[in-house]
Amino acid sequence: MTNENTPEHDDSLDVEREVALRAGLKEYDLDAEDYTILAEEFEDGEHAEPAHALPVLAIIGRPNVGKSTLVNRILGRREAVVEDKPGVTRDRVTYPAEWAGRDFNLVDTGGWEADVLGIDARVADQAEIAISLADAIIFVVDATVGPTATDEQVVRLLRRAKKPVVLCANKVDSARLEIEAAELWSLGLGEPHPVSALHGRGTGDLLDAAMAVLPRESEHGVARPQGPRRVALVGRPNVGKSSLLNKVARENRVVIDDFAGTTRDPVDELIELKGKPWVFVDTAGIRRRVHQTRGADFYASLRTQAAIEKAEVAVVLLDASQPLTEQDQRVVSQTIDSGRAVVLAFNKWDLVDEDRRPMLEREIEKDLVQMQWAPRVNVSAATGWHIDKLVPALETALDSWDSRIPTGRLNSFLGELVAANPHPLRGGKQPRILFATQASTRPPRFVIFATGFIEAGYRRFIERRLREEFGFEGSPIEISVRIREKRKH
Numbered sequence: 001m002t003n004e005n006t007p008e009h010d011d012s013l014d015v016e017r018e019v020a021l022r023a024g025l026k027e028y029d030l031d032a033e034d035y036t037i038l039a040e041e042f043e044d045g046e047h048a049e050p051a052h053a054l055p056v057l058a059i060i061g062r063p064n065v066g067k068s069t070l071v072n073r074i075l076g077r078r079e080a081v082v083e084d085k086p087g088v089t090r091d092r093v094t095y096p097a098e099w100a101g102r103d104f105n106l107v108d109t110g111g112w113e114a115d116v117l118g119i120d121a122r123v124a125d126q127a128e129i130a131i132s133l134a135d136a137i138i139f140v141v142d143a144t145v146g147p148t149a150t151d152e153q154v155v156r157l158l159r160r161a162k163k164p165v166v167l168c169a170n171k172v173d174s175a176r177l178e179i180e181a182a183e184l185w186s187l188g189l190g191e192p193h194p195v196s197a198l199h200g201r202g203t204g205d206l207l208d209a210a211m212a213v214l215p216r217e218s219e220h221g222v223a224r225p226q227g228p229r230r231v232a233l234v235g236r237p238n239v240g241k242s243s244l245l246n247k248v249a250r251e252n253r254v255v256i257d258d259f260a261g262t263t264r265d266p267v268d269e270l271i272e273l274k275g276k277p278w279v280f281v282d283t284a285g286i287r288r289r290v291h292q293t294r295g296a297d298f299y300a301s302l303r304t305q306a307a308i309e310k311a312e313v314a315v316v317l318l319d320a321s322q323p324l325t326e327q328d329q330r331v332v333s334q335t336i337d338s339g340r341a342v343v344l345a346f347n348k349w350d351l352v353d354e355d356r357r358p359m360l361e362r363e364i365e366k367d368l369v370q371m372q373w374a375p376r377v378n379v380s381a382a383t384g385w386h387i388d389k390l391v392p393a394l395e396t397a398l399d400s401w402d403s404r405i406p407t408g409r410l411n412s413f414l415g416e417l418v419a420a421n422p423h424p425l426r427g428g429k430q431p432r433i434l435f436a437t438q439a440s441t442r443p444p445r446f447v448i449f450a451t452g453f454i455e456a457g458y459r460r461f462i463e464r465r466l467r468e469e470f471g472f473e474g475s476p477i478e479i480s481v482r483i484r485e486k487r488k489h
Helices: 011-025 032-038 067-075 118-133 149-161 175-187 203-213 241-249 295-310 326-338 356-367 387-402 407-420 456-470
Strands: 056-060 093-099 102-108 136-142 165-170 192-194 229-234 267-273 276-282 313-319 341-347 376-378 433-440 445-450 478-483
Touching: 011 407, 011 433, 032 433, 056 067, 056 118, 067 093, 067 102, 067 136, 067 165, 067 203, 093 203, 118 149, 136 149, 136 203, 149 175, 165 175, 165 203, 175 192, 192 203, 229 241, 229 295, 229 326, 229 387, 241 267, 241 276, 241 313, 241 387, 295 326, 313 326, 313 387, 341 387, 376 387, 407 433, 407 456, 456 478
Parallel strands: 056 102, 056 136, 136 165, 165 192, 229 276, 229 313, 313 341, 341 376, 445 478
Antiparallel strands: 093 102, 267 276, 433 445
């Protein structure tokens, strides 16, 4: 690492060097995109979320009545996992939604059933929690089946909750079926709104009715403070993602079962850690290559990718007690490709014995070589051991992801680097670095203007030295080269 006290690192000299190198670029052919990069017109950051608590509209009903299809129809995109068999949705999942200029949070739930055991009982618990936390409810009933005993039990549950309820008579695919929807008056919840969630028929009228009873501001929802950082929990199935989320939340937010692949939809949760808000996204386990998955698992793998892209930092969970697998490496590659900040969390550390530790270190050196820059945390989601070490690691990774090197300082650094370690000759010529700038953050992207091709090995050398000099722990770095020739006079 270079000594910062030497005159070469004086800020005024850095600025002088930048001005001189910029002036030198005028002798080269540059295009419109080059000028945009050089003007540093890139915008970092996203739109801030509203500080007030958005109203919460929950979708409730027994299994396989079309709740997730209705959610997708309201959102206008395939967001919730849908499959033509009951029980695909298991957790309560919150999505930001909008209708007629009104913003609200839409909650999709697993099907409610009475007197069920095991995982189905925990799914029902989540649906009941969703009712308690909602400001208004859309109760979905299959109009082609008519009111069932389970539907009537849900009605009793809704009456006890004393929440405004809009009755949705789903699967009314034609005017002829509207007569069947009329039977649902017998539930005593007022007018049934005939809807075909699959085809979009009647959903506008249903939402108008929901907006009429949904308050402008939530009495039950949680306001998202300005700028909570978004954390995606990713990893292969059954590695402990949902257990970790429940542990940091200090309550059972998501369904857990020993059966691998319990989580299918990404689940967003606002959690306070060390006095700061964080939005955690628990994602479906990445099972196989996307083209090898089927049905709900196929869509879940796509949703996991979307969750990573929606997050700012990914916590990659690995089972420390077992050898690293091809699936683990695929998760790591998918996360690196997303450009997000990364923390590696080695879970189930309580199961790691003395014999396993040296083997694990060798596996990390061999199989995770492309992620040596990511901070590592050893945790146990089951016992809560070292969970508190996650926050410093997340903050370090996000600081790196957000960091920007002044252009003058960057060019001084590269000047010293190239003088000490020149690029190898190619065809008797040596490419010369003309100028470099950091085009954007999140992740840090560097653009180098050069007179010729810069080999991949030399780019890796530049990245390694950038990390040694400026840190960037926990953040990927992108380096692109723009080859420019001298302007012909």
